[in-house]
Amino acid sequence: MKPFPRAEISRQALQHNLARLRQIAPHSQVMAVVKANGYGHGLLNVAHCVANYQGGADGFGLARFEEALELRAGGITGRLLLLEGFFRASDLPLIVEHDIETVIHHESQLDMLEQTSLKKPLKVWLKIDSGMHRLGFSIEQFSGIYQRLMACPYVAKPINLMTHFACADEPDNDLTQTQINAFEALTVNLGGERTLANSAGTLFWPQSQADWIRPGIALYGVSPVVGDKGTNHQLIPAMELVSNLIAVRAHKAGDSVGYGAYWQAKQDTLLGVVAIGYGDGYPRNAPEGTPVWLNGRRVPIVGRVSMDMLTVDLGINATDKVGDSVQLWGQALAVEEVAEHIGTIAYELVTKLTPRVTVELLP
Numbered sequence: 001m002k003p004f005p006r007a008e009i010s011r012q013a014l015q016h017n018l019a020r021l022r023q024i025a026p027h028s029q030v031m032a033v034v035k036a037n038g039y040g041h042g043l044l045n046v047a048h049c050v051a052n053y054q055g056g057a058d059g060f061g062l063a064r065f066e067e068a069l070e071l072r073a074g075g076i077t078g079r080l081l082l083l084e085g086f087f088r089a090s091d092l093p094l095i096v097e098h099d100i101e102t103v104i105h106h107e108s109q110l111d112m113l114e115q116t117s118l119k120k121p122l123k124v125w126l127k128i129d130s131g132m133h134r135l136g137f138s139i140e141q142f143s144g145i146y147q148r149l150m151a152c153p154y155v156a157k158p159i160n161l162m163t164h165f166a167c168a169d170e171p172d173n174d175l176t177q178t179q180i181n182a183f184e185a186l187t188v189n190l191g192g193e194r195t196l197a198n199s200a201g202t203l204f205w206p207q208s209q210a211d212w213i214r215p216g217i218a219l220y221g222v223s224p225v226v227g228d229k230g231t232n233h234q235l236i237p238a239m240e241l242v243s244n245l246i247a248v249r250a251h252k253a254g255d256s257v258g259y260g261a262y263w264q265a266k267q268d269t270l271l272g273v274v275a276i277g278y279g280d281g282y283p284r285n286a287p288e289g290t291p292v293w294l295n296g297r298r299v300p301i302v303g304r305v306s307m308d309m310l311t312v313d314l315g316i317n318a319t320d321k322v323g324d325s326v327q328l329w330g331q332a333l334a335v336e337e338v339a340e341h342i343g344t345i346a347y348e349l350v351t352k353l354t355p356r357v358t359v360e361l362l363p
Helices: 011-024 035-039 043-051 065-073 089-097 107-114 139-151 175-187 199-204 335-342 346-351
Strands: 006-010 029-033 059-062 079-082 101-104 124-127 160-162 194-197 239-251 269-274 291-294 297-302 310-313 325-329 358-362
Touching: 006 011, 011 029, 011 043, 011 199, 029 043, 035 043, 035 346, 043 065, 043 358, 059 065, 065 079, 065 089, 089 107, 101 107, 107 139, 124 139, 139 175, 175 194, 194 199, 291 335, 325 335, 335 346
Parallel strands: 006 358, 029 059, 059 079, 079 101, 101 124, 124 160, 160 194
Antiparallel strands: 006 239, 239 269, 239 325, 269 310, 291 297, 291 325, 297 310
C-alpha cells in the first residue's frame, strides 16, 4: 500500500496547463511561478516538469534566494527571477554567480547595489507600484530611481519593468485597467522587457499580457477567482490529495463524535475515520458538511478535524471498508470548492500541506 496521506502530482496536468496558458497568451513568454515549494506541488517536481519538454517554461519566478539556489543545484538552467528581490548585500555575489535576476522594489536595495562591487552587472526588474501599494516605487519616485539604476555600473542594461495587480481576480473591478494605463504611460518610451500579468491577469485581462506572463496558481490547474474553477478555462488540477479510511464504525442516533462532542448524529449511520488532519495541513476549521470524495460519491465531514484524522458520515447503507482511498481534493472534487466550504482560498490549501504529506510525482 502507498503511504498516506499523499499529494499525487500529475506531470501531464502541469504540462497541459502550461500549454494552455501559452494558447491564452500566445505572444508572451511564460515565467512559471514556483514559490512556496511549487505551490505545495514540490519545487523541483514542478520545475523539471515544465522545463524539460518542448514548449517548456521560459523562466521561473521565486520568492526566496534559497529557492533559486535549490533550482540551480537541481539542474534548472533557465532564467530565474527573485520576485521579492534580495534582502542582504552579501547575497549579491552569489546572485550574479548563479545568473539569477532580481526585482528592485525598495530604495535600500538600490543603495546596496550602488555600494557593492560585482564581477558582472546584475539583471534587474524595476517594480512600479501602480496601485497594489505593497512593494514597488511610486509613480512619483519612478524617474529618479530609474536614472539611478541606469547610472549604476553593476546593473545590466536595459532595465526590465514590472508591476503587480491588486484586483485582477475581480474581472469587473476597474482598478486593473487603471494600473495597466499607469504602467504603460510611465514606461512607453523605455526599453527592456515588461511583465504585468499574474494568473488572473493572464486569464481575464489579455491587454496586460506583455512580454512575459507570470502564472502561479493557474499553472497548477486552479482558478484565481473565488467561485470559479480552473476547469472552466480548460486547466487540469495537478494535485490530488488522498488518504485512506482507517476505521468504519457503527454510530447510533444522538451519539457525538470527536473533540468537543458538538456534532451529534440525527439517525443511525456509519462513520469513517480518514487518516489526515491539521497536522498534515488539512484545515482544523473545516465545517460540518465539507465534502470528501469516496468510492465515487461525496460524503460530508462531521465532527471536528483533529491533528491526525477526520471523520465522515458514510450513511447507514454504506459498503466502504478500511483501506479505501479518500480524495480530499483533486480532479473529482475541485480544491476551489473545498476552499469555499472552509471559507478560505485554494492557494492556502495547496501551500499549507506539511512535510508529513508524501508528495509523489506521477506521469
